[in-house]
Amino acid sequence: MKRLRMMRAPLKYVQGKGALLQFRKEMEYMGKRWLFVCSNSGYNSCHEDLEKSFEGEDDYRRYEVFGGMSSISEIKKMQDIVETDKIDVVVAVGGGSAVDAAKATAYYMGKRIVIIPTVAATDAPCTGLSVIYNDDGSFNKYLFYPQNPDAVLVDSSVIANAPVKFLIAGMGDALGTYFEGRASLRTESPSLESGGITRAGMAIAKACYDTLRKYGKAAITACENNVVTPALDAIIEATVYLSGVGADNVNCAAPHSFYNGVTSLGGHEAYHGNCVAFGTLIQLTLECADKAEFEDIQNFCLEVGLPITLAELGDFTDEDLHTIAKNACVKGETIHNLAGDVTPDELYAAIIATDALGKARLGK
Numbered sequence: 001m002k003r004l005r006m007m008r009a010p011l012k013y014v015q016g017k018g019a020l021l022q023f024r025k026e027m028e029y030m031g032k033r034w035l036f037v038c039s040n041s042g043y044n045s046c047h048e049d050l051e052k053s054f055e056g057e058d059d060y061r062r063y064e065v066f067g068g069m070s071s072i073s074e075i076k077k078m079q080d081i082v083e084t085d086k087i088d089v090v091v092a093v094g095g096g097s098a099v100d101a102a103k104a105t106a107y108y109m110g111k112r113i114v115i116i117p118t119v120a121a122t123d124a125p126c127t128g129l130s131v132i133y134n135d136d137g138s139f140n141k142y143l144f145y146p147q148n149p150d151a152v153l154v155d156s157s158v159i160a161n162a163p164v165k166f167l168i169a170g171m172g173d174a175l176g177t178y179f180e181g182r183a184s185l186r187t188e189s190p191s192l193e194s195g196g197i198t199r200a201g202m203a204i205a206k207a208c209y210d211t212l213r214k215y216g217k218a219a220i221t222a223c224e225n226n227v228v229t230p231a232l233d234a235i236i237e238a239t240v241y242l243s244g245v246g247a248d249n250v251n252c253a254a255p256h257s258f259y260n261g262v263t264s265l266g267g268h269e270a271y272h273g274n275c276v277a278f279g280t281l282i283q284l285t286l287e288c289a290d291k292a293e294f295e296d297i298q299n300f301c302l303e304v305g306l307p308i309t310l311a312e313l314g315d316f317t318d319e320d321l322h323t324i325a326k327n328a329c330v331k332g333e334t335i336h337n338l339a340g341d342v343t344p345d346e347l348y349a350a351i352i353a354t355d356a357l358g359k360a361r362l363g364k
């Protein structure tokens with residue numbers, strides 16, 4: 001049977017300076033009893049304004065500062081709180097781990113879920129899946145949900161006050177979206193949510209890319225100065241919504257497999273988005289893209305501070321690169337969405353060639 005086309009997104013998306021002050025007003029239809037699963041920095045940056053949004057209301061609020069990772073036992077702890085405190089809505093306040101754990105908690109308990117991202121570094125807030133870890137920190141599984149979050153609320157001033165390196169990483173993750181979608185559509189691969197790719201999904205991926213190119217540099221300047229400008233707001237929308245919803249609906253390709261290859265080495269600290277940006281250049285090499293397009297993406301990376309050489313991601317031995325190439329090409333990896341498929345040997349060659357072109361561009 002032919003695969004049905006499908007489009008998924010959060011039911012509600014709210015973004016802007018001072019959005020936290022409107023939290024209660026925007027979400028009140030969901031319930032009266034709230035559990036906020038916060039990262040440490042998420043609690044510090046959001047607690048005061050969230051409380052202000054409840055002024056004069058008698059809603060029950062519980063804040064849990066979440067120190068761990070989204071592991072089975074941490075999620076169980078949150079489930080117990082939902083049960084004993086009769087929670088209606090689980091709210092994630094923070095980065096990746098808090099978001100993944102809160103999503104899983106709400107799903108297992110059949111409750112509503114709201115995401116408040118406090119950094120714009122990854123696609124996690126808007127997508128319909130979590131990464132779950134074992135208690136020892138090793139990867140357990142991707143947990144796929146039947147729906148995307150009930151709501152995502154982003155306060156632009158929180159992002160403006162977060163370190164700029166997270167925004168740059170988010171732009172790296174967002175850079176891959178259009179090219180990964182373009183590759184997946186060429187082969188009629190399914191989306192991340194296993195539906196056929198829609199025109200709407202591709203249009204969002206393209207809007208993500210266009211926004212990055214137009215406003216990326218200006219957004220970085222705004223974030224460095226901790227102020228919200230229209231350019232920064234445009235880039236927050238690109239990195240949180242357009243990139244997240246885009247990726248969910250058009251799938252990933254070589255850049256995300258390259259990232260998984262890098263993490264398979266263990267101990268590498270390179271940001272997800274920085275690996276995805278370099279992985280986008282690798283994909284263009286694999287696709288034998290036009291010289292003009294390749295150099296154009298290199299220019300963008302240089303403009304916003306994303307890597308165009310391996311050395312900017314870390315120290316890799318030749319053996320490391322072979323391991324990355326091998327693990328990026330295992331069965332089920334999104335690199336296989338590329339036309340003509342990719343072998344570890346071909347990926348290794350593309351990594352070396354992309355790095356060499358980057359070095360040449362830097363005059364090294």
Ligand SMILES: [Zn+2]
Nearest residue numbers: 122123173276
């Ligand atoms: Zn990503």
